[in-house]
Amino acid sequence: MDAHFLISLLIFLLAAVISIPIAHKLGVGSVLGYLMAGIVIGPSCLGLIRSVRQVYNFSEIGIVLFLFLVGLELRPKMLWTMRSKVFWGGMVQLGLCSALLACFFVFLISLGKHPGLIAISAFALSLSSTAVALQILEEKHLIKSQSGDLAFSVLLFQDLAVIPILSLLPLLVHNQNKAFDVTSVSWWMQAAKILGWLGVTIFFAPRALRIIFKHIVNIQAREIFTSFSLLFVIGMAFVAKYLGLSMGLGSFLAGVLLADSEYKHALESNIEPFKGLLLGLFFISIGMSIELGHIMHDFSTVIVITVVVMLVKLLVMIGMIRILKFPRQQTLNIAWCLVPVSEFAFVILTSARGLGIFNQEQVSILSSSAVLSMVFTPLALLVTDKIQKRANKNDQTRSFDIIADNNPAIIIAGFGRFGQIIGRLLFAHNIKATVLDINPEQIDLLSKFGFKVYYGDATRLDLLEAAGIAKAKILVVAIDDIEASLNLVEMVKQTFPHIEIFARARNMQHVYDLKERGIQHWEREMFEASLRLGGKILKQMGISAYQARKSMYSFRDFNLKTIEEMYLVRNDESKLTSQSKAASEQLNKMFEQDVSHIQFVKEGWEGEIRDDENLA
Amino acid sequence: MKKRILWIFSHPNREHSHVNIHIMQQVKKLDFVTVRDLYEIYPDFWIDVPAEQDLISQHQMIVFQHPFQWYSMPPLLKMWVDEVFLFNYAYGPEGKALRSKDFLLVVSTGGSEDAYTKDGYNHFKITEFLPSYKQTASLCGMRWCDPFILFGAHHKKEADVAKHSKKIVEFLQAYIKQ
Numbered sequence: 001m002d003a004h005f006l007i008s009l010l011i012f013l014l015a016a017v018i019s020i021p022i023a024h025k026l027g028v029g030s031v032l033g034y035l036m037a038g039i040v041i042g043p044s045c046l047g048l049i050r051s052v053r054q055v056y057n058f059s060e061i062g063i064v065l066f067l068f069l070v071g072l073e074l075r076p077k078m079l080w081t082m083r084s085k086v087f088w089g090g091m092v093q094l095g096l097c098s099a100l101l102a103c104f105f106v107f108l109i110s111l112g113k114h115p116g117l118i119a120i121s122a123f124a125l126s127l128s129s130t131a132v133a134l135q136i137l138e139e140k141h142l143i144k145s146q147s148g149d150l151a152f153s154v155l156l157f158q159d160l161a162v163i164p165i166l167s168l169l170p171l172l173v174h175n176q177n178k179a180f181d182v183t184s185v186s187w188w189m190q191a192a193k194i195l196g197w198l199g200v201t202i203f204f205a206p207r208a209l210r211i212i213f214k215h216i217v218n219i220q221a222r223e224i225f226t227s228f229s230l231l232f233v234i235g236m237a238f239v240a241k242y243l244g245l246s247m248g249l250g251s252f253l254a255g256v257l258l259a260d261s262e263y264k265h266a267l268e269s270n271i272e273p274f275k276g277l278l279l280g281l282f283f284i285s286i287g288m289s290i291e292l293g294h295i296m297h298d299f300s301t302v303i304v305i306t307v308v309v310m311l312v313k314l315l316v317m318i319g320m321i322r323i324l325k326f327p328r329q330q331t332l333n334i335a336w337c338l339v340p341v342s343e344f345a346f347v348i349l350t351s352a353r354g355l356g357i358f359n360q361e362q363v364s365i366l367s368s369s370a371v372l373s374m375v376f377t378p379l380a381l382l383v384t385d386k387i388q389k390r391a392n393k394n395d396q397t398r399s400f401d402i403i404a405d406n407n408p409a410i411i412i413a414g415f416g417r418f419g420q421i422i423g424r425l426l427f428a429h430n431i432k433a434t435v436l437d438i439n440p441e442q443i444d445l446l447s448k449f450g451f452k453v454y455y456g457d458a459t460r461l462d463l464l465e466a467a468g469i470a471k472a473k474i475l476v477v478a479i480d481d482i483e484a485s486l487n488l489v490e491m492v493k494q495t496f497p498h499i500e501i502f503a504r505a506r507n508m509q510h511v512y513d514l515k516e517r518g519i520q521h522w523e524r525e526m527f528e529a530s531l532r533l534g535g536k537i538l539k540q541m542g543i544s545a546y547q548a549r550k551s552m553y554s555f556r557d558f559n560l561k562t563i564e565e566m567y568l569v570r571n572d573e574s575k576l577t578s579q580s581k582a583a584s585e586q587l588n589k590m591f592e593q594d595v596s597h598i599q600f601v602k603e604g605w606e607g608e609i610r611d612d613e614n615l616a
Numbered sequence: 617m618k619k620r621i622l623w624i625f626s627h628p629n630r631e632h633s634h635v636n637i638h639i640m641q642q643v644k645k646l647d648f649v650t651v652r653d654l655y656e657i658y659p660d661f662w663i664d665v666p667a668e669q670d671l672i673s674q675h676q677m678i679v680f681q682h683p684f685q686w687y688s689m690p691p692l693l694k695m696w697v698d699e700v701f702l703f704n705y706a707y708g709p710e711g712k713a714l715r716s717k718d719f720l721l722v723v724s725t726g727g728s729e730d731a732y733t734k735d736g737y738n739h740f741k742i743t744e745f746l747p748s749y750k751q752t753a754s755l756c757g758m759r760w761c762d763p764f765i766l767f768g769a770h771h772k773k774e775a776d777v778a779k780h781s782k783k784i785v786e787f788l789q790a791y792i793k794q
Contacts, residue, residue: 544630549659 015041016280031131031343032374034280038287060247061234062278063347065271067248068233070159071255072264082153089150090157093316093338097126100312108301120352121366123165125309125373127342130155132374136337136381147326147334151317154338162344166246169351194243198253201236205257213263217440217455226270233271246351262443265436265454269462286346290364290371298365305369310376313339332384340377341370407468408434412476413458413488415446418504418525419478433476434467459488461495469496477503482510489517511563512570531556551591558587618648619792622675626654626682626693635724635769635777636683642781643681648792650675654692661695668700672713677791678758680749681722683769687738687745697752706756715757718791721749722784724769732767742767 015037023033101122240250317335410433436458456463502521505511538548569575704710
């Protein structure tokens with residue numbers, strides 16, 4: 001390995017590690033932190049890195065993985081139900097903003113007159129940063145409101161819109177060099193290849209992948225799972241590039257193909273660490289490419305562009321919310337959250353520059369405007385917040401429109417015989433539960449019965465987070481392995497103390513261990529079953545059904561009481577045995593008492609009332 | 617069509633039943649009687665309502681047999697009535713399932729006949745505790761038959777119980793022939 005490359009990588013990583021804590025301290029997002037770090041270590045500032053190119057190539061994979069995860073998150077079914085909102089809302093926002101910005105850019109001399117360039121700039125800057133938007137929405141608790149829903153639809157549409165644009169960029173370059181000749185054979189060959197690839201992939205891939213994953217998972221080596229996933233994603237990206245499309249399209253398609261698979265969560269948790277790191281490197285390299293020299297030179301241009309972009313996006317959103325007659329309360333907040341320019345803009349601009357559509361100066365200017373929009377928005381929000389608060393001081397009414405919750409209320413870890421009964425009971429009540437299991441054959445079988453089970457090791461925190469544990473109300477721990485269950489319980493109690501845990505206990509010791517970890521809701525897996533069978537045996541022995549039932553209940557009551565007493569002396573062996581003996585004696589006494597009570601009933605009562613008692 | 621009798625037997629303490637279990641066993645022998653031993657078939661108080669309603673449709677007389685406890689019926693029988701005699705099934709504008717059927721009450725009491733007098737410790741005649749049964753039957757359109765009451769069940773001798781059972785069986789046989 002090139003020593004130079006190694007040093008560059010070291011500096012990159014150092015920059016990443018330093019900048020993120022600082023960014024968080026300042027209350028700005030990680031993306032901004034990376035960008036700043038890039039600016040600082042890049043040629044325009046400290047000049048620590050000279051060969052941006054190499055590391056940039058390496059980190060481009062970060063984009064590929066990022067788009068894969070976007071595709072994975074897509075949830076085609078949900079998208080389909082929201083299709084009209086997404087299509088119309090997104091179309092209007094993106095269309096209007098792009099159109100208005102394009103008009104503006106036409107008059108901006110430094111961007112030149114090339115229509116492609118203007119269109120791409122307008123489009124790129126109209127996109128909104130999903131990360132920042134969601135952060136704002138969550139902070140202001142707007143995700144479940146109608147306007148929040150609109151914002152979400154717009155973001156979804158933008159996610160989808162980026163892909164065709166990214167894919168078409170290379171074609172734009174070809175267009176510049178030779179005529180866009182629809183009659184040329186090579187064009188048709190190209191189109192045929194693309195369609196062929198799409199057809200084959202969409203038809204065969206999901207099935208093939210499922211089979212392959214199952215085999216891999218059976219080998220039980222996690223690295224192979226990760227390696228294969230990366231192989232598939234990057235393979236798809238490569239094929240896309242070979243066909244003249246953008247790599248992003250390939251990886252996005254890969255993501256969409258896997259979006260509804262049971263391996264989705266496992267893929268997410270496996271790829272997430274890579275994506276985070278490589279994306280970070282990508283944004284640092286973007287930061288490095290922002291040449292401060294250019295900015296200083298065209299400072300007024302940058303500021304003007306930033307202000308115009310922010311205003312246009314803000315006003316378009318406000319307009320849409322007003323026209324749709326949504327509650328006015330949160331209009332400003334929702335509108336602001338879509339103002340910061342998306343990370344995708346950097347991707348598009350960089351790709352376009354790589355293809356020769358832009359030059360470095362133009363990219364620097366536009367990128368800086370994008371960065372500034374990210375920086376200014378939180379500040380602007382603070383200001384408008386204060387203004388609104390002052391205006392609303394007398395107005396106490398809050399009008400939220402709540403829509404159905406899409407997050408699972410319950411997570412079931414382990415879907416063997418134990419978990420399944422619980423799952424089925426919940427499903428019958430239409431209670432949403434996300435189910436995780438580690439056995440792929442089980443998952444196969446269950447999917448035949450119509451159950452949606454996600455593959456993964458439920459004791460991993462990242463998997464649980466991907467499954468939505470932060471917002472869930474209940475975790476059901478139904479896994480086999482006692483030690484794993486105890487580890488899981490400990491981990492969750494520590495990290496997510498709000499969540500109620502319902503645990504399967506495999507034996508008495510397990511019960512004690514669970515109680516030690518603060519678990520109050522537990523059931524022994526054998527107890528009730530044995531009890532019931534015992535009751536049937538009593539019946540068979542001639543005891544009446546009702547008496548047998550009462551005995552079962554008594555036994556259960558007594559047993560639970562005994563557990564509590566034993567728990568207190570669980571660590572004292574001698575006490576344990578004496579306690580155990582005492583318990584047996586008590587049980588006997590209890591049944592004896594029942595008998596004597598029944599004796600009394602047998603004899604009857606003559607209705608004698610003592611003289612000193614007063615009865616009406 | 618031959619008449620059939622649905623015999624709803626409820627005893628929460630059958631192990632120590634003096635008279636009721638014997639009566640039930642005699643009645644069970646009759647081929648036109650279907651006995652439903654509630655505490656035996658529904659010890660969990662989870663009643664199969666469609667099955668019960670189906671049975672009702674096949675029988676012309678409904679009989680409640682139980683020990684009189686706290687001047688009323690055992691809880692499982694009450695549950696059965698609450699769950700089976702539903703609106704628009706047993707009563708109400710569409711509730712015709714029990715119309716023109718016959719209803720018979722067969723109870724045993726701990727107190728003697730004397731206890732069930734104005735001066736006895738129960739302060740009321742037995743018939744004064746029966747309006748809720750009567751009205752239940754009436755609302756459902758059932759004809760009220762004269763109830764069979766066995767007083768002082770704890771002290772009854774075997775012979776007395778047998779005589780009482782015989783009376784009941786004869787009544788049932790006469791009913792079938794009508």
